[in-house]
Amino acid sequence: MTSKEHSGGGSQLEELNGFTNPGLVEHVPRLSDGDPKADRVAERQVAAWFIASMIGTIWFIVSYFLFVPGESMSSIRLHNTSVGLGAALAMFSLGAGAVLWAKNLMSDHEGIDERHDISGSEEDQAVALEILHQAKEESGIARRPLLRNTLIAALAIAPLPAVLVFRDLGPLPGDMMFHTLWDKGVRLIRDPGGIPSADSERPIKAEDVTIGSAYHVLPSGIGADDGPDRPINEKAKAAVLLMRINPNELKEDPARKDWSHDGIVAYSKICTHVGCPVALYEHQTHHLLCPCHQSTFDVTEHCKVIFGPAKRPLPQLPITVDSEGYLVAQSDFAEPVGPTFWEINHP
Amino acid sequence: MKLLADRRRHPMALVVLLLVGLLLTGGAYALFTQTSSAKADTASASDIESGKKLFAANCATCHGLSGEGSKTGPGLIGVGASAVDFQVGTGRMPLQANGPQARVKEPQFNDEQTAQLAAYVGSLGPGPAIPAEENLDASKGDPAAGGGLFRTNCAMCHNVVGAGGALTRGKYAPNLSGVSGKHLYEAMQTGPQNMPIFNDANLTPDDKRDVIAYVNEVTQTTSPGGFKLGSLGPVAEGLFIWFFGLGAVIAMTVWLSSRAK
Numbered sequence: 001m002t003s004k005e006h007s008g009g010g011s012q013l014e015e016l017n018g019f020t021n022p023g024l025v026e027h028v029p030r031l032s033d034g035d036p037k038a039d040r041v042a043e044r045q046v047a048a049w050f051i052a053s054m055i056g057t058i059w060f061i062v063s064y065f066l067f068v069p070g071e072s073m074s075s076i077r078l079h080n081t082s083v084g085l086g087a088a089l090a091m092f093s094l095g096a097g098a099v100l101w102a103k104n105l106m107s108d109h110e111g112i113d114e115r116h117d118i119s120g121s122e123e124d125q126a127v128a129l130e131i132l133h134q135a136k137e138e139s140g141i142a143r144r145p146l147l148r149n150t151l152i153a154a155l156a157i158a159p160l161p162a163v164l165v166f167r168d169l170g171p172l173p174g175d176m177m178f179h180t181l182w183d184k185g186v187r188l189i190r191d192p193g194g195i196p197s198a199d200s201e202r203p204i205k206a207e208d209v210t211i212g213s214a215y216h217v218l219p220s221g222i223g224a225d226d227g228p229d230r231p232i233n234e235k236a237k238a239a240v241l242l243m244r245i246n247p248n249e250l251k252e253d254p255a256r257k258d259w260s261h262d263g264i265v266a267y268s269k270i271c272t273h274v275g276c277p278v279a280l281y282e283h284q285t286h287h288l289l290c291p292c293h294q295s296t297f298d299v300t301e302h303c304k305v306i307f308g309p310a311k312r313p314l315p316q317l318p319i320t321v322d323s324e325g326y327l328v329a330q331s332d333f334a335e336p337v338g339p340t341f342w343e344i345n346h347p
Numbered sequence: 348m349k350l351l352a353d354r355r356r357h358p359m360a361l362v363v364l365l366l367v368g369l370l371l372t373g374g375a376y377a378l379f380t381q382t383s384s385a386k387a388d389t390a391s392a393s394d395i396e397s398g399k400k401l402f403a404a405n406c407a408t409c410h411g412l413s414g415e416g417s418k419t420g421p422g423l424i425g426v427g428a429s430a431v432d433f434q435v436g437t438g439r440m441p442l443q444a445n446g447p448q449a450r451v452k453e454p455q456f457n458d459e460q461t462a463q464l465a466a467y468v469g470s471l472g473p474g475p476a477i478p479a480e481e482n483l484d485a486s487k488g489d490p491a492a493g494g495g496l497f498r499t500n501c502a503m504c505h506n507v508v509g510a511g512g513a514l515t516r517g518k519y520a521p522n523l524s525g526v527s528g529k530h531l532y533e534a535m536q537t538g539p540q541n542m543p544i545f546n547d548a549n550l551t552p553d554d555k556r557d558v559i560a561y562v563n564e565v566t567q568t569t570s571p572g573g574f575k576l577g578s579l580g581p582v583a584e585g586l587f588i589w590f591f592g593l594g595a596v597i598a599m600t601v602w603l604s605s606r607a608k
């Protein structure tokens with residue numbers, strides 16, 4: 001690596017690939033170079049920043065004790081804001097002072113470090129080649145193809161055990177992706193919000209679902225205490241949106257005609273794109289909008305996708321009423337809910 | 348004036364001008380958007396009679412002479428007094444222009460006229476009545492329970508703190524800040540525009556009061572510090588950091604690498 005002193009352009013212009021090297025920009029002395037008055041001003045400027053930093057630190061300490069956060073939000077706001085401003089002033093001023101010191105007062109010497117050649121010297125290259133040749137001769141890898149081939153094969157299969165132990169990273173999903181808690185005769189209950197518990201079940205009567213209503217629904221029994229994470233994991237699959245539409249507006253597939261009850265339809269709330277909860281229901285247009293990527297489903301036509309990145313309709317939950325007038329499921333969903341996955345057609 | 352004229356090319360002149368402009372628009376907006384609150388009255392035969400006249404003069408073109416509806420407007424038989432009180436009381440009706448949905452504007456009828464219209468439409472067929480005062484008292488509601496209900500039933504459209512949000516094709520869920528408890532209740536009860544209906548079997552009157560308590564709580568709470576950016580979440584925050592955060596980083600870099608004067 002060579003270093004050469006900075007000097008004005010002009011004298012060493014040279015042509016390279018048809019371009020003239022413009023040389024270096026001429027060195028301009030700073031105001032503070034050689035002018036003691038400007039030098040003193042710059043010095044005071046830096047000191048002023050450092051003093052501002054001290055003020056910021058003291059401000060932080062004082063306001064920490066002065067504005068004690070109490071019960072009210074505005075007292076917390078006052079505390080956070082004043083402490084934050086103090087810290088910001090202290091840190092920023094420290095940095096600004098350091099930068100100004102370096103720029104205006106420290107040495108203004110400009111130097112150039114030339115980059116060395118990418119290729120090594122000829123001697124170095126010869127030594128490296130010699131080592132490679134020697135290794136080839138001494139190992140005999142060119143003369144012994146049996147050793148070479150078995151080595152390559154051994155290396156190729158060596159990572160397989162690692163692939164195998166990936167299986168132990170967690171239980172395989174099994175048929176978990178294909179089933180939810182919905183089953184024949186399971187009542188539809190109102191989603192109470194949060195983690196469902198066993199004692200807050202409110203089943204829904206068909207007559208309570210008036211036209212234009214939307215109910216957020218879970219399967220009865222989801223709150224049963226079978227392990228700490230079960231209710232929330234099951235909710236992630238079984239969440240359903242229940243809507244009632246004027247039966248004249250429904251365009252139903254004859255094969256699925258009896259999946260709805262008197263205009264009441266139930267669809268999975270889990271988007272078939274990446275699984276966000278689709279629940280932005282517009283009761284006049286019957287559009288269901290997913291807030292994440294704007295996939296839009298038409299509830300009147302079995303939730304077919306009419307806009308956005310989702311690729312398949314929301315799965316429909318077949319429903320009917322039981323002898324007491326409560327809405328119940330006819331069965332589980334006919335297809336897996338949520339985002340599509342590779343094995344979706346091979347349960 | 349000479350002092351001003353001399354400084355008009357000052358680098359800060361643009362900034363000052365922008366600030367003045369922004370303050371003026373903001374001030375004017377705040378002045379003109381003060382909403383009035385309404386109170387419910389009990390319906391009498393004379394109210395219904397006056398309401399019928401008002402209806403014939405202002406609403407019948409679209410909703411039909413006796414509220415049966417037409418090609419341009421839905422029928423109002425059975426929507427109830429509550430729906431009228433909401434739509435007319437918030438200025439959404441009478442509709443001023445066609446659009447994806449009716450916008451909130453200065454109400455065109457005073458409280459008495461609104462009550463008369465509501466009484467008339469309420470008399471056309473059974474429907475939800477204007478909620479009683481005791482169901483609206485947010486101080487009796489439980490904001491925590493209301494928060495759970497709000498997050499399950501409302502937050503997907505109205506945002507978790509009621510800041511509102513976009514729907515399909517130009518429609519939107521409005522911001523709930525500053526909406527009166529009565530109008531919140533009526534909206535849940537009647538499902539205005541594209542909002543689904545949350546009848547008393549779905550959200551009981553007590554549930555609705557809890558929701559109102561929650562909305563009041565979150566829309567009136569002071570932020571614990573920093574800018575809320577409209578509580579709109581990652582979009583507003585991302586935009587802010589891309590423009591102002593990265594802008595500050597670039598400005599610092601330019602300053603650090605510039606030659607000292």
